[in-house]
Amino acid sequence: MIYKLRDYQQADVQALRERFRRGDRNVLYQLPTGGGKTVVFSYITEGAAKRGNRVLILVHRQELIRQTSASLQEIGVNHGIIAPGFTLSWDNVRVASVQTLVRRLTQFPPNYFQLIISDECHHAGAASWSKIFAHFSQANILGVTATPVRLDGKGLGRPAGGFFDSMVNGPSVKQLIANKHLAIPRVYAPPVGADLSNLRKKYGEFITAETAAAMDKPVITGCAVEHYRRLAGGVPAITFCASVAHAEHVAEQFRSAGYQAASIDGTMHDADRKRRISDLGNGGLHVLTSCDIISEGTDIPVVGAAILLRPTASMGLYLQQVGRALRMHSGKTHAVILDHVGNVMRHGMPDEDREWSLDGATFGPGAKKKDDQDLKIKQCEKCYAVHMPAPKCPVCGHVYEVSAREIEQADGELQELDAKRLQEIEDNRKKMFARREEGMCRTLQDFQALAAKRGYSPGWAFYRFKARQQRGGSAQQAGLAI
Numbered sequence: 001m002i003y004k005l006r007d008y009q010q011a012d013v014q015a016l017r018e019r020f021r022r023g024d025r026n027v028l029y030q031l032p033t034g035g036g037k038t039v040v041f042s043y044i045t046e047g048a049a050k051r052g053n054r055v056l057i058l059v060h061r062q063e064l065i066r067q068t069s070a071s072l073q074e075i076g077v078n079h080g081i082i083a084p085g086f087t088l089s090w091d092n093v094r095v096a097s098v099q100t101l102v103r104r105l106t107q108f109p110p111n112y113f114q115l116i117i118s119d120e121c122h123h124a125g126a127a128s129w130s131k132i133f134a135h136f137s138q139a140n141i142l143g144v145t146a147t148p149v150r151l152d153g154k155g156l157g158r159p160a161g162g163f164f165d166s167m168v169n170g171p172s173v174k175q176l177i178a179n180k181h182l183a184i185p186r187v188y189a190p191p192v193g194a195d196l197s198n199l200r201k202k203y204g205e206f207i208t209a210e211t212a213a214a215m216d217k218p219v220i221t222g223c224a225v226e227h228y229r230r231l232a233g234g235v236p237a238i239t240f241c242a243s244v245a246h247a248e249h250v251a252e253q254f255r256s257a258g259y260q261a262a263s264i265d266g267t268m269h270d271a272d273r274k275r276r277i278s279d280l281g282n283g284g285l286h287v288l289t290s291c292d293i294i295s296e297g298t299d300i301p302v303v304g305a306a307i308l309l310r311p312t313a314s315m316g317l318y319l320q321q322v323g324r325a326l327r328m329h330s331g332k333t334h335a336v337i338l339d340h341v342g343n344v345m346r347h348g349m350p351d352e353d354r355e356w357s358l359d360g361a362t363f364g365p366g367a368k369k370k371d372d373q374d375l376k377i378k379q380c381e382k383c384y385a386v387h388m389p390a391p392k393c394p395v396c397g398h399v400y401e402v403s404a405r406e407i408e409q410a411d412g413e414l415q416e417l418d419a420k421r422l423q424e425i426e427d428n429r430k431k432m433f434a435r436r437e438e439g440m441c442r443t444l445q446d447f448q449a450l451a452a453k454r455g456y457s458p459g460w461a462f463y464r465f466k467a468r469q470q471r472g473g474s475a476q477q478a479g480l481a482i
C-alpha cells in the first residue's frame with residue numbers, strides 16, 4: 001500500500017472483499033460523509049484490477065469524476081474516463097459519468113466488466129443506472145453511500161425493489177467524531193418564520209413550489225443572515241435553498257448585508273460553478289447558496305457552517321446536506337448548523353445513531369415514534385441550540401428551569417437513559433471490533449494468536465480456521481476474488 005488507510009477503512013476493505021469472495025452478488029457499503037468512502041473503494045479497485053478484473057466506477061457528477069480520478073491516481077491505479085471531452089482508453093479501470101455511459105453502452109459487451117462500483121448509490125433506482133446494471137448483468141456491484149435509503153424512504157435491498165444482497169456498515173457519525181475524523185455539530189434551530197405544517201408531499205418529498213413559496217421571503221432570509229452573523233460570522237457557509245430563484249434571492253440578501261455571497265445551479269457553465277465553489281474554499285466567498293447542487297459530491301472541507309432553508313421530508317437528503325459541514329479541516333473543531341426549517345426536529349441530530357437496513361420497511365422517515373425523538377432532543381429557549389437532553393444548555397450554559405420534583409425525575413431518567421445508551425454503544429463497538437479482529441485472521445497461526453490473546457482453547461483456533469477454509473473454498477468458485 002502506498003499510503004495508509006485508517007484502521008476502520010482497512011477493516012472495511014477486508015470485510016467487503018470477504019463478502020464478494022463468499023459469493024454475495026451485490027454488496028452495499030455505508031459510510032458517513034467525510035468517512036473517506038472514495039479512498040475505500042479506490043483500494044477495492046486497485047485490488048480487483050491487480051487480480052485481472054475490469055472495474056467500472058459509476059458517478060453522476062462532474063465533481064465526483066475529478067475526485068475519484070485523483071484518488072485513483074494517488075494510489076497508482078491507471079484508469080480511463082468516460083465523460084464528455086475524454087478520449088477512449090483501454091485501461092482496465094474506467095471512471096464513468098452515468099449520463100455519458102448510458103448513451104454509449106453498445107460500445108461494451110455485456111460481460112466486459114467484472115465489478116461495477118456505484119458511488120452515491122442511493123440514486124441507483126433511477127432509470128439510467130438501472131439500464132447500465134441491466135446491460136452488464138453479469139457484473140458484481142459494490143454500491144457506496146452515506147445514506148442507504150431512497151428519497152421515498154425505501155431501502156436499497158432486493159426485498160425493497162433495489163439491487164443489493166448484503167450491507168457492510170462502516171463506523172457511525174458519532175464514532176467518527178469521537179476519533180476526530182469529523183467536526184462536532186453545533187446545531188441551532190431558531191423559530192421557523194414560516195408555516196410549514198401544511199406542506200404537501202409528492203414522491204416522498206415536499207412539493208418544491210410550496211416550499212419555495214413558504215421560504216422565499218425577505219423576513220425569513222433576514223433572520224438567517226442575522227443568525228449567521230451572530231453564530232458563525234465569516235465562517236465559510238453553504239446554504240440549502242428550496243429553488244434556484246430562492247437561492248439567488250438569499251445570496252442577494254447576504255450581499256446587501258455586507259457578505260460575499262453567490263449562488264450556483266445546474267444550468268451554469270461548469271467553469272463558473274467550479275470557480276464559485278473554489279472561491280468558497282479560498283476565502284473569496286463567505287456564503288454559497290444552492291438548491292441541490294452542493295448537497296452531495298462537493299468536497300469543501302473548509303466549510304464550517306450549513307444553513308438549512310429548505311424543509312425536506314428526506315432524512316437522506318438532510319444528512320447529505322449537514323454532512324457537507326462536518327468534514328475535518330485544520331483548525332476546525334466545530335461545525336455550525338443553522339436550521340430554519342425544522343429538519344433537525346424532523347430527522348434527529350446529525351450525530352444520532354441510526355440503524356440502516358437493506359429493507360425499507362423497517363426504516364424510513366416516520367418509522368420512528370415521535371416520543372422516541374422527543375426524548376433525544378432538547379432545545380435551549382435562550383440561544384436556540386439543539387442538543388441531546390441535559391439539565392443545562394451545553395452551548396450558552398443556560399440552566400433550564402424545572403420544578404424540584406421534575407428535576408429529580410428528569411435526572412433519574414436522563415442518567416438511566418444516558419448510561420444505558422453509552423453501554424449499548426460500547427457493547428456494539430466491542431462486538432464490531434471482535435468480529436473484525438476475527439475477520440482479519442487468514443492463517444491457522446493468525447487464529448492461534450487470537451485464541452491465545454483471548455484466552456480461548458487451541459481447539460477454537462483450529463475449528464474457526466477449518467470453517468473459514470470451507471467457506472473460503474466454496475466461495476472461490478462462487479464469488480468474485482478482488
Ligand SMILES: [Zn+2]
Pocket residue numbers: 380381382383384385393394395396397398
Ligand atoms: Zn443555550
